[in-house]
Amino acid sequence: MSPTTENAAVPEAAVAAAKPPLLETVHLSRHFRVGGGLLSRAxxxxxxxxxxxxREREIVALVGESGSGKSTMARLLAQVYKPTSGxxxxQGRSLADLHGRRDQLRYRSDVPMVFQDPFASLNPVYKVAHGIMRGxxxxxPDLKDAEQRHAEAVRVVEAVGLRPGAEILERYPYEMSGGQRQRIGFAQALxxxxxxxxxxxxxxxxxxxxxxxxxxxxxxxREKEGVSFLYITHDIASARYxxxxxxxxYGGHVVESGPTETVLADPQHPYTQLLLEAVPDPRAPLTVTTEAARAEPPAVIDPKPGCRFRARCPLAVDACDQVTPVLQPLAAPDHQAACHVNAPGPSASAASAVS
Structure with missing residues (x-):
């Protein structure tokens, strides 16, 4: 590499490091009022x-069991729900600053959603082309006429592995399998x-x-179109893939995060360890014996301070009943866990002091 080329690479790296994340949440919360009557305070x-x-061109998996808050997170990011706080x-701009229909449409085209049910997400009355062309x-607006829009519809359908695209667009949803319908969901987003x-x-x-x-x-x-993903799942094996x-x-909190292989090879939160233990081994009998697996889900209606996993945790100490743990950096780069026992730093110190 020539000196000129080498020097030119330095500012590019600095610019990349200074660039804000594609999407970022800061202390994001969403609470729902429950109970009968307008005066309910629960x-x-x-x-x-x-x-x-x-970040750009990144796939982030959000993993947890039913009721953990995963889908609520997706709906907050899709602006279906407004945040309670946070x-x-x-791209560095707060969604609270989006005003007017044009800004809202631009964000929804930049951050579309693919839903869980491929059988309910397509209107059975219309051909596949209808939803894509309408979107x-x-x-x-850069596609000026129906011919350009049809060509783009064929392109995105073939980009998700359905060929020939022109023929697929003329089918009705009932003529397609569940996997094909879900691919159409990705094509609509694309x-x-x-x-x-x-x-x-x-x-x-x-x-x-x-x-x-x-x-x-x-x-x-991700590789061909440069799209990032927030992949929401309860299946930690597919997240690894x-x-x-x-x-x-867990219980509305992020309890562990980091590079996939780092987290799954060395899980530091007991709940992450439980999720990994629940992945079936085809060579082993289908038995679940841990007390954590049999316990009740967390109480998230007006929860008290403390770790929400404490009733299921085999490592719980006194601090877990009194202090809500926060994410703390671990030894591996970018690896964090919210655990009084395993994570170093202030949480661990508090655990030692209380116990």
Missing amino acids: HLHAVDDVSMTI EIRF LKLHR AYRPKLILADEPVSMLDVSIRIGLLNVMAQL VSDRVMVM
Whole structure:
């Protein structure tokens, strides 16, 4: 490399480091009022104090069991729900600053959502082309006429592995399998030229034999189209297969996060360890014996301070009943856990002092 080329690379690296994340949440929370009557003061804490980042061309898996807050996070990012507190930033700009229909449409085309149920997400009355063409007309003003929109619809359908695209567009949803319908969901999102796709349990309703194909579609779209993904799943094995980073949610909190292989090879939060133990081994009998697996889910209606996993945790200490743990950096780069026992730093010190 010449000196000129080497010197030119330095500013580029500095610019990349200074660039804000594609999407960032800062202390994001969403609480729902529950109970009968207008005067009810009980609140369900679906998402509590979640800070996360997603970078360009990155697949981040958000993992947890039902009720952990994963889908609420997706709906907050999709602006289906408004935050109770905290902030969402897209390309450095707060979503609270988006005003007017044009700004809202631009964000929704940049950050579309693929839903869990491929059988309910397509209107059975219309051909496949209808939803894609309608989205192109609404979100792609650069396509001036129906001919250009049809050509783009064919392109995105073939980009998700359905060929010939022109023939697929003329089919009705009932003429397609569940896996094909879910690919159409990705094609609809891709038609908007997105920067980030929110994929909420996109393979959970599909046969195991075809799930791998959809995960490969996500990986290919990242490589060929430059799209980032927030992949929401309860299946930690599929998260390992497709994601760059993993975030584990429990009771509305992120309890562990980091590079996928680092987290799954050396899980530091007891809940992450439980999720890994629950992955079936084809050579072992289907038995679950841990007390943690049999315990009740966390109480998230007006929860008291403390770790929400403490009733299921075999490592719980006195501090777990009194102090809510926060994410603390661990030895491996970018690896964090919210655990009084395993994480170093202030949480661990508090645990030692109380116990």
